[in-house]
Amino acid sequence: MSSLIVTIAIILILTALGYFAAKEEYRLKSASLVFLVVLLLSSSTLSTEWARMSSELVDDDGDSHYGLPDLWDGKQVVCFHFPAEATPSEFADGRHHIDFDGTDFKTDKNWNSTGACVGGFEGYENGLDLLNAAIDVRPILFELNVTDYGDLGLFINSIGGIDLCTIGPCGDNIWTSWQILHNGAVALAGISSLSLNDDSVLTFQTTTTTW
Amino acid sequence: MLFDAHAVTLSPNEQFVLDLAIVAVAIASLIFTDSKFKSKNPGLIFTIIIVLAVSGRLLLDPIPNVQPVTFLAIMVGIYFGISYSIAFATIVTLSSNVMLEHGIWSNYQIIGWATIGILAALLRNQFIQNEKLNITHLAIFAALSGFLFDWIVSLSILHNVDTSFFLIYLLNGIPFDLLHAGGNVVFVAWLANPLSELMNRHTNLTNSEAVPEIASN
Numbered sequence: 001m002s003s004l005i006v007t008i009a010i011i012l013i014l015t016a017l018g019y020f021a022a023k024e025e026y027r028l029k030s031a032s033l034v035f036l037v038v039l040l041l042s043s044s045t046l047s048t049e050w051a052r053m054s055s056e057l058v059d060d061d062g063d064s065h066y067g068l069p070d071l072w073d074g075k076q077v078v079c080f081h082f083p084a085e086a087t088p089s090e091f092a093d094g095r096h097h098i099d100f101d102g103t104d105f106k107t108d109k110n111w112n113s114t115g116a117c118v119g120g121f122e123g124y125e126n127g128l129d130l131l132n133a134a135i136d137v138r139p140i141l142f143e144l145n146v147t148d149y150g151d152l153g154l155f156i157n158s159i160g161g162i163d164l165c166t167i168g169p170c171g172d173n174i175w176t177s178w179q180i181l182h183n184g185a186v187a188l189a190g191i192s193s194l195s196l197n198d199d200s201v202l203t204f205q206t207t208t209t210t211w
Numbered sequence: 212m213l214f215d216a217h218a219v220t221l222s223p224n225e226q227f228v229l230d231l232a233i234v235a236v237a238i239a240s241l242i243f244t245d246s247k248f249k250s251k252n253p254g255l256i257f258t259i260i261i262v263l264a265v266s267g268r269l270l271l272d273p274i275p276n277v278q279p280v281t282f283l284a285i286m287v288g289i290y291f292g293i294s295y296s297i298a299f300a301t302i303v304t305l306s307s308n309v310m311l312e313h314g315i316w317s318n319y320q321i322i323g324w325a326t327i328g329i330l331a332a333l334l335r336n337q338f339i340q341n342e343k344l345n346i347t348h349l350a351i352f353a354a355l356s357g358f359l360f361d362w363i364v365s366l367s368i369l370h371n372v373d374t375s376f377f378l379i380y381l382l383n384g385i386p387f388d389l390l391h392a393g394g395n396v397v398f399v400a401w402l403a404n405p406l407s408e409l410m411n412r413h414t415n416l417t418n419s420e421a422v423p424e425i426a427s428n
Contacts, residue, residue: 028350029400036277036393043275047386054382070379 003103004049007042014038052105064183064201068117069097069106074199077119078134080142081205086162087114088141102137113205116141127180127187127194127202128154153190159204168208179207223273230270237266238402256413257295260287264303269310276387277394280307281356282402284324285349288331289338290410296328316367323363327356344407350399357392 018034019027039046055071068077082091090096094109100120118137124130135142145157156178158164168176180187180194181203187194194202221229260283267279280303288296304320305313330352331338337348365381372380 028346028396032350032393032396032400036390036397039390039393040274040277043386043390046389050386051383054379056379 003045004053007046007049011035011038011042052099052103055106057106057108064199066184067095067108067111068119068201071099072119075119076121076124076130076196076199077117077201078121078131079115079117079201079203080159081113081115081203082160082162083164083167083206084114086167088160090141091116098137100133100137118142122198124196124200127182127189127191127196130196130200130202131191154192156191156204164206168206174208174210176206176208178204180204227273230273234267234270237263253291253295253414256410257287257291257299261299261302261306264299265306268303268307272311274390274394276357276361276390277397279398279402280324281327281360281391282353282395282398284328285331285353285356286403286406286410288328289335290407290414291332293329293332296332297325300324300328315370316364319364319367320360323360326363327360330356344403346399346403349403350396353395353399354392357390357395358388361388361391 015031015035015038019031022030051071052069055069058065058068058070058073060066065073065077068079079095081095082088091114094107094114095111096104096116097106097108098104098116098118100118104116116138118134121130121133124133131144135144141160143161144159145161146154147157148154159178164170164176164178170176180191181201182188182194183197183201184203187202189195196202264280264283267283271278283303284296284299287299291299300321300323304317304324308314308317308320334352338345338352361384362381365377365384368380369377
C-alpha cells in the first residue's frame with residue numbers, strides 16, 4: 001500500500017513539475033508527456049501494487065486456495081500456522097499474506113489460526129524447494145531446522161525457532177510435531193519427496209500424535 | 212552483392228524506437244505536406260486518418276494500452292459526424308485485428324470506438340468554440356474516453372466469467388485504463404491542433420456532413 005502511494009505521489013509531483021516548468025502554451029503538452037512516460041516506467045510497480053490492494057480472499061471452501069488472496073490463483077503458496085501461544089508478534093493479529101518479494105499486503109483477522117502465507121511462486125516441482133523459497137522471504141521468522149534421516153527423508157525439528165515440545169506434549173507415546181497439508185489434505189509424502197502442482201498450497205501446522 | 216536484410220535482428224526496444232520514429236515521420240509528413248492539397252473531398256482525409264489509426268495501433272502495440280485510435284475516433288466524430296465514426300471504428304478495428312488478433316472482443320472494440328465517436332459528434336459544440344478547438348475540453352473527454360472504451364471492451368469477459376467478477380476485473384484494470392487515458396491526452400496535446408487544421412481544410416464544418424446526423428434543427 002505504501003509503495004502504491006509513493007508511486008502515485010512521484011507521478012503527480014513529476015507531472016506538476018512538467019506542467020509548471022513549461023511555458024504557458026506548452027504546459028499541457030509537457031505535463032501530459034511527463035505523466036505518460038512516468039506512468040509507463042512505473043506501470044509494472046503500479047499494476048502489482050494495485051492488484052495487491054484490490055485482491056479479494058477466495059471464499060469457495062472447495063477450492064485449495066480457500067482463504068487466500070485471488071491474486072495467487074494458479075500460483076504456489078506456503079502457509080505457516082503457528083500455535084497461538086508461540087506465534088511471532090508480527091503475525092499475532094491473524095493470518096498474514098506475504099507476496100514472493102516480501103511484501104506483506106493483506107491480513108485475514110478472521111482466519112481460525114495465526115501465522116502467515118507466502119505465495120505467488122511458480123514453477124516449483126518439489127516441496128522442499130518451495131518451502132525454502134518461502135523461508136527465504138522471511139529467513140529469521142521462518143527459520144527452518146531439520147534432521148536428515150537419509151532414505152527416510154527430512155524431519156522438521158522447528159520452524160521459526162519454536163520448540164513444539166515446550167508447547168505441546170512430547171513423551172514415550174505422544175509427540176507434538178509439524179504436519180504438512182498439501183492442498184488441504186495431509187500430505188502422503190515427506191517434504192523432500194513431495195511432488196507439487198502448478199497451484200499447490202502447502203500448509204504447515206502443528207499436530208499431536210499418539211501411538 | 213546482395214545482403215539479407217531479414218538477417219538483421221533488433222531488440223524489442225530498438226524496434227519500438229524505430230516504430231515510434233516511423234509514426235512520427237508519417238504524422239509530420241501528413242501535417243507539413245498536406246497544405247499543398249486543396250481537395251474538399253472528405254473521403255481523402257478520412258482514408259488517410261484510417262491508415263494513420265491502423266498503422267499507429269500496430270506500431271505502438273508494444274506500449275501497453277497507448278495507441279492513437281481513440282483520439283482519432285474523437286476527431287472523426289467531431290469533424291465527420293456519426294456515420295463516419297461508425298465506419299471508422301469498424302474499418303480500423305477489423306483491419307488492425309487482422310494483424311493483432313481477431314475474436315469476440317473485436318465487436319466490443321468496434322462498439323467502444325463507435326460510441327466514443329458518436330459521443331464526440333454529439334458534443335461537438337463543446338469542443339469547437341468560436342471555430343477553435345477547445346483543447347481543455349477535448350483533453351478531459353479524451354481521458355474519460357480511455358476509461359469508457361476499456362470498460363466497454365471489458366464487457367467481453369462476461370462471455371466467460373460471472374457478473375460478480377466483473378467489478379473486480381474493472382478495478383484491476385484501472386492502471387491500464389490510466390495508461391490509455393494518459394496516452395489520449397498526449398495525443399490531444401500534441402496532435403489535436405495540427406490535425407484539426409488538416410481536417411478543416413478537407414471538410415466544410417458549416418455543411419450538413421460535419422454536424423451530427425441526429426442533431427435537431
